[in-house]
Amino acid sequence: MKSISNVVTLSLVISIIVLIDNRVNSIKIKTTEPPVNKNLVFNSDGQFKILQFTDLHYGETDWKDYLSYNSQMGVLKYEQDADLVVMTGDSVSGYAWNGTEGWFASKWQHLISPMINNNKRWAFTLGNHDDQGDLNRQQIVQFDQTFPLSLTQQGPTSIHGATNYWLPIADQNGTVQTILYFFDSNDNNCQNVEGWGCVYPDQIEWYRATSEALQAKYGRVVPAIAFMHIPIPEYMDMWNFYPVNGSLFDTGVCCFSVNTGLFAAFKEMGDVISMHCGHDHDNNFIGYYNGIQLGYGAKSGYGGYGPPVGWKHGARILEITANPFSINTYLRFDDGTTDMNQVPHAPLATEQYNTCCDTYGFVNITGNSYSQCKLYELNFDPIKKH
Numbered sequence: 001m002k003s004i005s006n007v008v009t010l011s012l013v014i015s016i017i018v019l020i021d022n023r024v025n026s027i028k029i030k031t032t033e034p035p036v037n038k039n040l041v042f043n044s045d046g047q048f049k050i051l052q053f054t055d056l057h058y059g060e061t062d063w064k065d066y067l068s069y070n071s072q073m074g075v076l077k078y079e080q081d082a083d084l085v086v087m088t089g090d091s092v093s094g095y096a097w098n099g100t101e102g103w104f105a106s107k108w109q110h111l112i113s114p115m116i117n118n119n120k121r122w123a124f125t126l127g128n129h130d131d132q133g134d135l136n137r138q139q140i141v142q143f144d145q146t147f148p149l150s151l152t153q154q155g156p157t158s159i160h161g162a163t164n165y166w167l168p169i170a171d172q173n174g175t176v177q178t179i180l181y182f183f184d185s186n187d188n189n190c191q192n193v194e195g196w197g198c199v200y201p202d203q204i205e206w207y208r209a210t211s212e213a214l215q216a217k218y219g220r221v222v223p224a225i226a227f228m229h230i231p232i233p234e235y236m237d238m239w240n241f242y243p244v245n246g247s248l249f250d251t252g253v254c255c256f257s258v259n260t261g262l263f264a265a266f267k268e269m270g271d272v273i274s275m276h277c278g279h280d281h282d283n284n285f286i287g288y289y290n291g292i293q294l295g296y297g298a299k300s301g302y303g304g305y306g307p308p309v310g311w312k313h314g315a316r317i318l319e320i321t322a323n324p325f326s327i328n329t330y331l332r333f334d335d336g337t338t339d340m341n342q343v344p345h346a347p348l349a350t351e352q353y354n355t356c357c358d359t360y361g362f363v364n365i366t367g368n369s370y371s372q373c374k375l376y377e378l379n380f381d382p383i384k385k386h
Contacts, residue, residue: 036121036148040084040169042177046322048169051075051082051315054089054278057303059096059107059133068301071313072114074334079317084151085120088278089127089185089229093303095377097133104133105143115149123151123180125163127229127279128187128197137162137184160200161186166210169320177322179214179222181207181272185230185256195257195359196230204265211269223325225318226266226275231296233259233356234289240352244287245342246296249308250280251371254357266292274327276316281306282372285345286329298331305376312337
């Protein structure tokens, strides 16, 4: 009787594996019809819509990748008028690499297929996990650029990171009305200080020089939006001391281990008025800190930890108006629902954090000295997961 039960159990497991394989293999990637218009342009009503996916974390299991694909397709179904998809890092769980050549490329082709199938252009910035597989940061960008719908650019090789670049958005008359900056926040231990990565001083100098050149070129300060993976330390200050909308359920704010002055540079140059990141899967708050909007995206993929129980997978939407310049933002979830007005949060002394996650002296309100991100990666066993 026991042997019969074991046979039935084994047959059930095999059936589930076959079902997953069939579903994954049934995903079709549409061939893009050339040519692709690489120019970003506001529509005739002066509107431009950005869809931000973050922390897709492909590569852990086929089933999770299948769910992530469906999540992206669900969001895109209800945001068909999106003009650009921005991915803000950790698109692939590089720590899940199985040691084979071509692993990253296969995961990347899977995660961009929803954009290809919906004929959506995309641009991305790298996270701290993307380059833990068989491709380094520059190679990832090079591979992505082989796809016609990609607007991603290889940044200067003389500074830290790979995805340091900018894209202009023009109006119907060809006048640039908005600049999109992309920053590579690297991986961890900024300037050899324990903790998470950062935008290094040489990258900030690149931004200053670029901003000055653009102001000279266009004869004015053009409003700009910044995208990166790891949040700057000012996110933590904003949560601690300013009213925001949304929630913090992660182990604090896992920001730069060294404040390298990027926010100060934004204030100095005067162009960046909004920035958006990912990294902390269980945070989705957004607010204004000394005149600049700082916001998290929504956890998009099923790999990695989170989001919290009761939260849905999805994306942050940015609706930009050219003149007068304004940004309307909301969360779109994969089941079609939205959160147009995230719950307000007032600062509370019992919910304040003393330092960025995983830096010296960090202890969150649960008493844990490690972030969820760090613990998840440390406990991940790629052999057991494949």
